[in-house]
Amino acid sequence: MSTPKPFAVDEESVLMAFSMEPSHGRETLERYITEYPQHATALIDCSIDLLHELPVADVSATEVPNSAVDKAWQRFERAVQQPDAEVANPFAKLNTSSFKSLARSLDVSNLFLMRVRDRAIRAATIPARFVEKLASELGATVQAVGAYLQGPPGMVSGQAFRSSVKPSVGEQITFDQAVATSQLTPEQQATLKALSD
Amino acid sequence: MPEPLKSKDKHGAPFTRPPEIEDCLARLESLNAAARLQAFASGSRKSSGYVPSEALTYFLRLAHATGAKDEFKQIFGLLMKRVGQSLFATVSDGRMAEAQGIREEIMGRFAERIAKDCNGRFAMLDFFEVRFDLAFARFRKSALRQIGPSSVLTEPLSTDGEEGQDISREVEEAAADFLGGDPQKIDDPAFRLELDAAIDALPDDQRRVVGLLRQGFQIDSKDPNIMTIAKMLQCDERTVRNRRDRAYKTLKSVLQEDA
Numbered sequence: 001m002s003t004p005k006p007f008a009v010d011e012e013s014v015l016m017a018f019s020m021e022p023s024h025g026r027e028t029l030e031r032y033i034t035e036y037p038q039h040a041t042a043l044i045d046c047s048i049d050l051l052h053e054l055p056v057a058d059v060s061a062t063e064v065p066n067s068a069v070d071k072a073w074q075r076f077e078r079a080v081q082q083p084d085a086e087v088a089n090p091f092a093k094l095n096t097s098s099f100k101s102l103a104r105s106l107d108v109s110n111l112f113l114m115r116v117r118d119r120a121i122r123a124a125t126i127p128a129r130f131v132e133k134l135a136s137e138l139g140a141t142v143q144a145v146g147a148y149l150q151g152p153p154g155m156v157s158g159q160a161f162r163s164s165v166k167p168s169v170g171e172q173i174t175f176d177q178a179v180a181t182s183q184l185t186p187e188q189q190a191t192l193k194a195l196s197d
Numbered sequence: 198m199p200e201p202l203k204s205k206d207k208h209g210a211p212f213t214r215p216p217e218i219e220d221c222l223a224r225l226e227s228l229n230a231a232a233r234l235q236a237f238a239s240g241s242r243k244s245s246g247y248v249p250s251e252a253l254t255y256f257l258r259l260a261h262a263t264g265a266k267d268e269f270k271q272i273f274g275l276l277m278k279r280v281g282q283s284l285f286a287t288v289s290d291g292r293m294a295e296a297q298g299i300r301e302e303i304m305g306r307f308a309e310r311i312a313k314d315c316n317g318r319f320a321m322l323d324f325f326e327v328r329f330d331l332a333f334a335r336f337r338k339s340a341l342r343q344i345g346p347s348s349v350l351t352e353p354l355s356t357d358g359e360e361g362q363d364i365s366r367e368v369e370e371a372a373a374d375f376l377g378g379d380p381q382k383i384d385d386p387a388f389r390l391e392l393d394a395a396i397d398a399l400p401d402d403q404r405r406v407v408g409l410l411r412q413g414f415q416i417d418s419k420d421p422n423i424m425t426i427a428k429m430l431q432c433d434e435r436t437v438r439n440r441r442d443r444a445y446k447t448l449k450s451v452l453q454e455d456a
Contacts, residue, residue, distance in 0.1 A: 019328045030424045048408030064281030072308040079312035141317045
């Protein structure tokens, strides 16, 4: 029984599933704890919260000062401008076979996807709809993938695929150029070009 | 069609929001941004046009994703006001020293979580689109554990809401005992709320024991098939009893002070 689950079930997802159960009584809690022993304490805490959710007082009399909202906004702006030190490579977690299956599900050639991964394509020329599709297949956010694609071109080490072209760090090409020169079928090319419209 | 959530369930399918939230999103999507903002502005849960915070979270994220900066800032402000209001009840001036500063810190941390979600590799706000109050309660508690005051004062809370829930015999007896043997008290909704608040303020290990007892779990059992508190918390049954006793002692002193 070593079949890996398609992804690790993180705590928040488990709690979300639990909170959406029609009942949160003893049986439900027992079932979840048996299934996710690693999240037992979080589940217990969550069940207690659900058991006596304090009634939300409608405190219309007390007004939240604007200064408090402004302070929160400033903290938001500071935090949003300092993203996590390095932009993560959303492709990093893919092994050879999952890289290929990603190419298949996007209906592009491996070479084309490699060019995307290695940032050989100028980010500004990549249609937003392609980035969206890619992000959703990668299970990442559009912003994260977009930020990654804007980085400098380079060869990503640690990943090797058979290719009929010599790999090199060269000038970035446009999306259309990549579509035309990446061993894509005419249908694939047409589909990708349609994304730019 | 509202965008599906990023988080996936154990079968790999995206989580779905509760149907009433999905309906609400679909309805709001048909409006223009200005009309939506107007709908969001009502902060009173009792008003008929009240839009749940789950929906505000959804449109906040959508505004960021689509680069609607002005709309984003406005929804951000409205959501923060709601969060700030809920904090008046849970981190009240009467219950904690320096409550104002703590409330602002929690709001600031929530703002940073929104920023993380915006920058994000992680779907940091999905839970808030599914059950905002619960997700925020968890967020608040973990923040309070890090920054909260060491001593928590209690205060009587308002009495509306909270339908009857069975209280286990043990807690009931203990609670009756707290009040010098006045079992009538336990049926008093005001007392129940005080009890809830007092339990909420217990240290984690004790709160879990009391919470599980209230749900009807037993401390230990000879039958290995029965899920017991000792098993769930992975500790010895004597530890569980100890925590329970300490919790009751605290509850007793807190509630008697109030009585």
